Every structure is written in C-alpha cells, then in structure tokens.
Amino acid sequence: MPRNDIEVLDTRQSVELGEGVEIHLRIAGPFPRALALLLDMLIIAGIMLVVTIIVGIISTGSGMVGQGVFLIVGFFLSWGYFTYFEAGKRGATIGKRALGLRVIDRSGNNITKGQAFIRNILRLVDMLPGMPSTAAGVLIGSFGLGFFCCLFTKKFQRVGDLVANTLVVYTQPELMMTGQEPTVDSLAPTVALAREEQVALADYYSRASMWSEARRIELSDHASELTQKRGMEGMIRLLGMAKWIKEKK
C-alpha cells in the first residue's frame, strides 16, 4: 500500500523530531472533546454561581461594586479560563485532563501562550450557529461549525485549531491487548515485501490471537495474492511469513 493511503486511513499524526525519530500523536475526535467541553462549562458555571453568592453576601449595601466584580469575573472566565489552562504546563483544561486530552502544536511541542489565546478567541466562531452571548455571564453556543470543521479536516481540527496550528491529542498510549503468540512454522515470502507491508504483517501477527478465527481468515484472504491460498491454509501461510519477517529482523 502506498504511504499516502496509510496516512489517509490513520488518524495518527506522524511528526519527525530533531532527534531523527518519528513520533505518532493520537488525535482525539469530536466526541471526547465535547465531553471535556461540557465538563469545563459545568466548572465555569459552578464558579460563577459561587461568585454570585459571595458577592451577594458581601455587597448587601450597594449592588454596584458587586455588579462590577460579577462582570469582570464573567469576562475572565469566558475568555481566560481555557487560555490560562491550555497555556499552562499540562496544556489542558480541567475537563481535558479528566478525559486524558491535551493541546499541542502540530510539531508535537507544547503550545505557546499566543496559540492558546488565538484558538480560544476563535472558539466564538466554532460556537456558531446560534449567537454566542455573554448574557448568562459566560459564553454559550452550539459548536455546530466547530463540529463540522472537525469532521472535514483530517486531524479533527476546529477553526481555532486551524488558525493557531494546534491539535488535541490523547496523553496516554492506546491500551494494547496481547495474547498468546500464534504457533506456526516460519515461511519465507515468495516476493520481496516493502517496509509498510512488513509492518502490516507484523501487526497482523501480534494481534492475531485477539481475533476470532473467522476474522483472521477474513483478513488473510485480502492477502491471498501473496499467500496463493485462501481460507485456513492462507491464514497459516500468512502468519508463517509474518513470523519469518520478525525472526529475520
């Protein structure tokens, strides 16, 4: 398979570091991000509620100072909460941390304060349609545009991500199940395999024990051109070739 096709299929972002090694970043989709957002919204609403109560108790005499405090706190929560946390060391708001997400630069580095600022100002555009308003003290919007922008960009970026050149990724590696290694005899492939094809075979080998036999055969049938056999026999031959490749390395 040509390299480009693999990149289209994969939601991982490959970045080459200065050390000469490539790292894979696991991009987070709209769903976990929406959950993180919901969590952050609840936290902001909670803070606003507490501030309102405190201000109400303190300024029983004159409501004017309290009103000023309320407006300023509302402003900084609406515009500053996300920027403050995302520009911080962990690159994630409380909601994102709870879901194991963080914001990074496309190069894999932490984002700068400027990037955090830009992506969160443009949150307003991602909130469309439905006019975001500060009437309730904090910004609320439907995030329809942000959602569709996520779906139509390869790396699940909303408008703010595109302008600030940022990605939202998982912080933890994917949980990989491992089972027994298949017991087959190694078998030399009849043709020379490209690097990507070797990787695909090795992946097939290490994951084979997690699948049912029907699923293993279904996948090995796609490689019948290589194994020259279909069904059970094809699967055994494919696993054998994978084993041969792994042993040779």
Add this chain to the structure above:
Amino acid sequence: MKEQDFEAKNLPEWRKYDATMEILEKGDVSAVDISKVPAQVRSRCLDLSLARHRLYGSRMCEYLNFQVTRGHNLVAKTEGGVREKMVHFFVAGFPQAMRREWRLLVICWLFFLVPFFGMWLSYDHDQEWVHSLLGEAERESMDEWYGKDSTGSMRDEFGSNFAMFGHYINNNIGIDLLIIAGGALAGVGSLFILLSNGLQMGAAMAYVMNEGSPERLLSFVSGHAPYELLGMIVAGMAGMRIGLALIKPGQLSRGKALMESGKLGLPLIMGACALTFIAAIIEGFWSAEQNPPELKYWVGYIGWFLLAVYFIFVGRNNQSRRIVIKK
C-alpha cells in the same frame, strides 16, 4: 535481538525514566539531575527507532512512542520569559505590526467612518433614518444622559464607577474579540460589526448634536475615544488578517495561510485588547468625573497625539529590529 530480550535488557532503564518523567511533570525540578534528562530522552528515541525497525509488537512501540513524546514535551520548550515578551510587544511588535498592516488600517477605518459620518450627515436631510435606528427607548435614555436639560453627575451611587469599569471590560473587550473571531467568516463578520457600530454611533452622534447637549456627550467620550475606537479598528484588522487568509491565500494553501494569519494577527489581537483595556480604565474612572469640558477635550487630543507618535515612531531603530530578526 528478540523482542523479549530487548525488553528484558531495557526494562530497568525504562522504569527509571518513567519515574523521572513523573517527577518532572509534577514540576519538581530539584528532585532529579536535569542535566541527564536530554540524554535519557535521546536514548528513548533510539529505543523507539530500533523497536520500529525490528518490527517489535505495537504494544512496545506505543509505549516507547509515549515515553519519547512526554520527554520531548519537557525538553523542547520554546517559551521565553513572559515579561520579556510583553516589553518586546509594546516597544516593537505592536507598532511594527500596525505599520506593516497599514492597508488594513485604512480599510477598517473606512468601514467605520463612512457609515458614521453618513448617518450623522443624513440627519440634516431626513431624520427618519436616525430615529428608526436608535429606537424609542434608546432616544429616551439619550435624552436623559445627554439632553439639553440634564445636569449633575452621571454616576452618583457609590461604586458605580467600578461597576461601569466592569461593564466596559466585559462588553467592549468582548465586542473586540467578537470582531476578531468574526474575521474567520472570510472577514465578513469583522466588517459587519465595524459597519453596524459606525451606523449606531453616527446615529447617536447626530441625535445628541442636534437635539441634546453636545458638550455633555463630547466631554464624556473625548477621554477614552482614542483608545476605544482604535482598539475596535485594530480588532477589525486582526479579523481581516484571518479573513484574508481564506479569500486571498496567495502562494500558500488555505490551511497554511490560516496558520500564518494566526501568527501575523497575534500582535494585533493583543494590541486591540490592550487599547480597549486602557479605554475601560479611562471610561470607568475619568470620563464621568465632573471636570471642565476644556480639560477633558485636551485629554482626548493628547490621547490621539500620543497614539499617533507611538505607532509612527516606536520600534523603528535598529535595536528593536534586531529583536525581531532574532526571533
């Protein structure tokens, strides 16, 4: 080397690295010898490349990938000091960005001033436009604040200056940010908000100048107008910078142009916020004070003059240019 042997050989090292990373991620720099950390990260890079090359299982590759990523995040930091950046922004970055984007400055002023004066002048010919734009309630409150018969202080209640300061922060900077974000809609949002603000302010101006007490209005707005109006215009420029990336990406792809526009627009975004913040302070604590109108007018003139000097002359010498190149 077999996968199991590789893992067995390196596992103690990986465990140690894992522990070091956990300490560093908590921000506790003193607990580990940080001079060794870059070398440790590089050897994880080596492990990862070996594991990939030898087609070890994806579980190990994922694990090493994770270790390299977190190490890289700790080692490769680009941020300079915040204070240094702030100083650079005010003595060079902001005025330079304004001069670089002078075309956008002109366009945004036009989109504000043409409707502003158009509305104002229309009053002499047809009062319907101004009246219908302002509406009944708005005209009544204008009569109350800036009417021919209104006297006395604008804010009597204790703490009302602070309340208004809060309001200006929330509302005015909020509008600036709205203008900037509106730029992402191919610039239409920015220009629309500038235009509608021009119409609204022009109508208010026409109404008070003709039916109310011009002195009350002008002495109120003159102090903060330079910063507030320019803040709004600069927000429009930042929005247009982003919008133009979509309309006219030039040699770049639209995605690349958007990224670039973010970088180019950042000083303008920060500048708009800074100017509007200054305006909110003046509007909250100075504009409504009872001082002679002449004094207030002069504060306004000096404001415009200072801004002009700042944007024309600051950040032109070699020293500040070198800072930019170094970046």
